[in-house]
Amino acid sequence: MFFVLMLVSALLEVVSLGAVLPFLGVLTSPERVFEHPIVKVCASFLNITGASQLILPITVLFISAVLIAGAVRTLLLWVTTRLTFVSGADLSIEVYRKTLYQPYKVHVARNSSEVISGITIKVSGVVEVLKQLLTLMSGVVLIISILFALLAVDVTTALSAIFGFGIFYGMVSLFVRNHLKKNSIAIAEEQTKVFKVLQEGLGGIRDVLLDGTQAFYCDVYRRADTILRRALGNNIFIGGSPRFVMETIGMVLIGGLAYWLSSQEGGVASALPILGALAFGAQRMLPALQQSYAAWASIAGNQEALVDTINLLKQPIAEELLNDVMETLAFEKSIQLRDVSFRYGDNYPMVLERLNLEIRKGSRVGFVGGTGSGKSTLLDLFMGLLTPVSGEISIDGRKLDEKSMRAWQRNIAHVPQHIYLTDATIAENIAFGIPFEAIDMNRVAEAASQAQIASHVESMPRGYLEVVGEHGVRLSGGQRQRIGIARALYKRARVLVFDEATSALDNATEQAVIESIDLLSSELTILIIAHRLSTVRHCDKIVELSSGKVVAEGRYDSLLEQSSSFRKLVGGQPSLSNND
Structure with missing residues (x-):
């Protein structure tokens, strides 16, 4: 439809331009127009017998041509805008979709500000490129059509205009293209920096307020935003400035042409129709030229986006x-790691090295060790978020690979140290990722009860429909943590992974949550990273890690006897002893 409208619009511009000659001719010399063979045929068909009777129909014809051309141009603008913004919505959704489906390792390796900037601002830049590309195409077609019409009126003047305007815009384009490229790079880089400083300043607002670092973040934001807006402003100036020069040159040319034509045989009266047609053509062509140039400048200025x-x-x-119809991977016996090693990149040291471990179904396994020992990375490998650089992980003897990874992950629910809560109801945060109308409220209440938060939620005015605020700001740290545990329990997964999930709870609440977890089905496999060793004391097996290697494993009491490093960990927590 766009291309049809573009061609129709160009054709109507030619028609409206062609209508200028008879319109001005009939106003200045109706007898000459009436003697034209084509006009005579049309006059006979319309029962027009005198030259004076031509004025009204030709005026109506001219006005109609101009109005129809304007209406089609307006429709073309609407179609262009609608097409580009619909395409922009599709682009934005596709970028977001492809980003969400990337492996965890990719997300860890890059800054989220870059992605957010790409999905929002930079996609908007691409929408502008699409819009300007369509504008450029329609502008070029319109210019070519007008030029052919002007050539039919006066060859010399039309060719002079073509070469004069073309050379001017060509020289300007050559001069500014490097500036546009530099501005394009600056815009792409500074947009990401602006998003980054906004996220950091607002995301850490508590520390910003306590430390009084508002001036620092304002300064970083000011520098990035100033460069960004200067580059945007420069692009707007580059795109719009030639217009005023060309309008001036165009008026000078029309004035000179009027003087030259008036000195020819027949004087102003005979020259007026030609002069009017050329002036009308210039009035149409100059905006089209400027629009096409501005479209090119906008495309060049958004190149990096x-x-x-x-x-x-x-x-x-x-x-x-x-x-979406993938079956859950069967898990009946055990999870096995054989010579598993991992590092985050070729130039990074090994985080885990040649690990061998077996976790039986239904067991409770705790992972302990100092900071940087590899505990969280090991659980990320268990969950299929990361892939070993060597060795293999198998479920019931079946090696985990790309094809079976998603089926395995359907078995797992994860409770991290820092729970992400959306600005939605408690029920929606417990049944995370499920449409509100599909949430099983009985299941939500059951999960909340097991996580020891049901009594608090049910005491609220709206209960499970209470909104928690952005990042759960209206809840305490312990309450946020328990909602995270309830979220995992809502999934009714076969494997629960707790990554220091009870670290924000007081001792009594933590013990109550652990007891609730212990009462869950014996078919449920639970993996726990704990800061407090009391959390893992009753685990079937405790795995002690150090420098990416398993240094000891066994039950709590046996590790106290066999592992000096484990005894040091216990010694750092005086509330624990052999008898408590």
């Missing part, structure tokens, strides 16, 4: 992740 968006669109998605 286009490149960044294309790179985000190129993110690959594993086919197995798109399979």
